[in-house]
Amino acid sequence: MTATLDLRASLHGLPGVDKVGVEARAAALATRSVKTTAKAAAIDLAIRMVDLTTLEGADTPGKVxxxxxxxxxxxxxxxxxxxxxxxxxYPAMVPYVAEVLAGSGVHLASVATAFPSGQAPLDVKLADTRDAVAAGADEIDMVISRGAFLAGRYDHVFEEIVAVKQACGDAHLKVILETGELATYDNVRRASWLAMLAGADFIKTSTGKVPVAATLPVTLVMLEAVRDFRARTGRQVGVKPAGGIKTTKDAIKYLVMINETVGDDWLDPAWFRFGASSLLNDLLMQRTKLTTGHYAGPDYFTLD
Amino acid sequence: MFEYAPAPESRSVVDIAPSYGLFINGTFEAPGSTGGVFKTVNPATEEVLAEVSAAGPEDVDRAVAAARSAFGPWSALPGAERAKYLFRIARIIQERSRELAVLESLDNGKPIKESRDVDLPLVAAHFFYYAGWADKLEYAGFGENPRPIGVAAQVIPWNFPLLMLAWKIAPALATGNTVVLKPAETTPLSALFFADICRQADLPPGVVNIITGAGETGRTLVEHPGVDKVAFTGSTEVGRQIARSVAGTGKRLTLELGGKAANIVFDDAPIDQAVEGIVNGIFFNQGHVCCAGSRLLVQESAYDEVMESLKRRMATLRLGDPLDKNTDIGAINSAEQLERIRVLTDAGSQEGPERWSPPCELPAQGFWFAPTIFTGVTQAHRIAREEIFGPVLSVLTFRTPAEAIEKANNTPYGLSAGIWSEKGSLILAVADKLRAGVIWANTFNKFDPTSPFGGYKESGYGREGGRHGLEAYLG
Structure with missing residues (x-):
């Protein structure tokens, strides 16, 4: 009971987020003009930050x-x-990917915990997590129980994250808040702190499976949360916007936002990732354009 | 740090002539006039942009006479006809907005992102808005048959040259008045380009006359016996002189003068957005804003958190080339203004408050001042009382809402104020007791043509903008 009260008091004691203000700030940052050498550096950094993703029922060993x-x-x-x-x-695909990536330095992330809804008993979620790690995943992307969060059962969500973190072992834990279902920026800030307090290594916006995925203002609120959390606790947590980021222009807006909100320390694939699939080819296309001076057609870039 | 490569807006979109004459009765006169000529410079580089004519008494006579003879036919036009001209002007401004934005940044020193995203859209919006009123004046609440006053003498400042022109000219024309407008000495170019837009829009000759010059020209204009109405935006000192000279003449007068606005941050404020509002309140347009939030009042229980965030945020402000699209803080408009900022900030340092600026390299050429905050300021310090009109913030603290209200109101000015809190009832209670013309809640420096703007006490009288703005131009 006391734990519940403390958690609630902490989360509701966080400063509020003014919707109009945060959206205006995100829009203002999006007007930064990144050209020439700065653009080239940004594109390479963005490529290194991509979590190249496929999460389809139709995924096969050949595809992954x-x-x-x-x-x-x-x-x-x-x-x-x-x-x-x-x-x-997905966890079932992890072994096939592991063979290819072994020793490469490219990390292997797997969604787990009854992705994307999270609507499964805890033991199923934990088994899902352990299996993925055992098969070779070194990063786990879990979903929180949004229903429990919205019902104010913060302790329930907290304990689930703690348990999954334990099941992860050495694997990094990314906690998906599914911000499109949290509805308010205040909830995004509270869910961010809840996940970080429970041990998340990364906080992630979305599954990509609901209509509203990553947005600039939501990511801004999450960046402010990791900044404030580190200032308070000394522990740095990463951020991963996912879903809907499709173009180089979009990706650069996120990099500008990191640059001017949390700074250098997060401008690194260890602390910031893009959950995306089609983004990579646009980055490659723009990269080629910068070096050759002209755009190449889509057939010059490989299919995922 | 992720460095942004220079991203300058192209200067070639604007074609500045080497010299300009006065715009009287629909034509540009030959450069040079009885008052001589003066140069206007780019404050970011000190490069001369053009030579401009200084209107002497005979030029002012001619301009007022042109406005007088245009008044009869112009005021007799049906409102819907006047509206057509205003709509046309508004559309031309939109079409030429890139050119005008670059011009404004060149002559004024403000960042292109502000002239492009704030000034120009508001200028066009103002003309569109008052165009809409022109045929509805009898429903505006000023009587059944509201009449224009006559010839309006309008003198505007250098901080928002084209926007202040729009605030003055749009309501005057919509109501059927004719105008003689004098832009500030250091920023005459956009008004001269506006004169060209009036020609492009086929505005009848004499309805708008633009005369350039310094204070003396302005004095001659407002004291001219042929003028029926005076509208001035600028310093309280000059406003007082104008009020004195107009007294007893029967001329109508509106004044929009200085300010020393309090931006009040309560401990339950959305801190990150409040910090943005503080930065926007005082560093927008280099602090050359009469309604700038130049006094920050922070509740003591949130002081450390707010100041830490504010300093961190200020360190990301980018000062430099106004034409670079990534510049946040441009040049100070003139050497004279820079000197005034220096005198007041030096006084601030000597009186005891602690001065802080982020690491910030200033360009060698031009007029620049680093964003600066003073902490430990009290009501007794000069920097808490006098308008600095620069990127300088004085930080004071308070303990209770009553103390915040008392300190906010303890100033000879009363133009604007800001309140930051997540508690709606507190915002309403505090706003009700603040004596300021504009009060922003959880935002700052937001403008809209539909919203009246003006001050209490030494910040002036009369309102510009909105339905209220019509009153100043109706008899």
Missing amino acids: RALAAKALRPDPADSSCPHVGAVCV
């Missing part, structure tokens, strides 16, 4: 192997192109 190969060498024609941050797949 191809994706893993692409993660290692996104642009077969240009060896100076960096590899992506990670490949992200």
Whole structure:
């Protein structure tokens, strides 16, 4: 009971978020103009931050192997192109990806805990997590129980995250808040703190499976949360916007936001990732454009 | 740090002539006039942009006479006809907005992102808004048959040259008055470009006359016996002189003068957005804003958190080339204004408050001042009382809402104020007791043509904008 009260008091004691203000700030940052050398550096950094993702019922070993190969060498024609941050797949696909990525430095992320709804008993979620880790995943993307969060059962959500974190062992835990279902920025800030207090290594916006995925203002609120959390506790937590980020222009807006909100320390694939699939090819296309001066057609970039 | 490469807006979109004459009765006169000429410079580089004519008494006579003879036919036009001209002007401003934004940044020193995203859209919006009123004046609540006053003498400042022109000219024309407008000496160019827009819109000659010059020209204009109405935006000192000279003449007068606005942050405020509001309140347009939130009042229980966030945020402000799209803080408008900021901030340092600026490299050429805050300021310090009109914030603290209200009101000015709190009832209670013309809640420096603007006490009288703004131009 006391724990519940403390958690509630802490989360509701956080400063509020003014919707109009946070959206105006995000829109203002989005007007930054990133050109020439700055753009080239941003594109390479964004490629290194991509969690190249496929989360479809139709995924097969062949499909995910191809994706893993692409993660290692996104642009077969240009060896100076960096590899992506990670490949992200369902637990059943982890073994096939692990074979390809072994020893490469590209991380292997798997969604677990009854992704995307999270509507399963805790023991199922934990088994899901342990299986993914055992099969070779070194990063786990879990979903929180949004229903429990919205019902104010913060202790329930907290304990689930703690349990999953334990099941992860050495694997990094990314906690998906599914911000599109949390409805308010105040909830996003509270859920961010809840996840961090429970041990999250990363906080992630979305599953990509509900209509509203990552947005700039939501990510801004989460960046402010990790900044404030580190100032308070000394522990740094990463941020991963996911879903709906499709273009280089979008990705650069996020990098600008990191730059001017939390700074250098998060401008690194260890602390910031993009959960995306089609983004990578647009980054590659823009990268080629910067080096060659012209756009190449889509057939010059590999299918995922 | 992720460095942004320079991203300058192209200067070639604007074509500035080497010299300009006065715009009287629908034509540009030959450069040079009885008052001589003066140069206008780019404050970011000190480069001369153009030579401009200083209107002497005979020029003012001619301008007022042109406005007088245009008044009869212009005021006799049906409102819907006047509206057509205003709509046309508004559309031309939108079409030429990129050119005008670059021009404004060149002559004024303000960042292109502000002239492009704030000034120009508001200028066009103002003309659109008052165009809409022109045929509805009898329903505006000023009597059945409201009449224009006559010839309006309008003198505007250098901080928002084109926007202040719009605030003055749009309501005057919508109501059927004719105008003689004098832009500030350091920023005459956009008004001269506006004169060209009036020609482009086929506005009848004499309805708008633009005369350039310094204070002396302005004095001659407002004291001219042929003028029926005076509208001035600028310093309280000059406003007082104008009020004195207009007294007893029967001329109508509106004044929009200085300010020393309190931006009040309660401990339950949305802190991150409040910090944005503080930054926007005082560093927007280099603090050259009469309604700038130049006094920050922070509740003591939130002081450390707010100041830490504010300093961190200020360190990300980008000062430099006004034409670079990533510049947040541009140049100070003139050497004279820079000197005034220096005198007041030096006084601030000597009187005891602690001064702080983020690491910030100032360009070698031009007029620049780093964003600065003073902490430990009390009501007794000069920097808490006098308008600095620069990127300088004085930080004071309070303990209770009553103390915040008392301190906020303890100023000779009363133009604007800001309140930051997540508690609606507190916002309403405090706003009710603040003596300021504009009060923003959980935002700052938001403008809209539908919203009246004006001050209490030494911040002036009369309102501009909105339905209220019509009153100043109706007899």
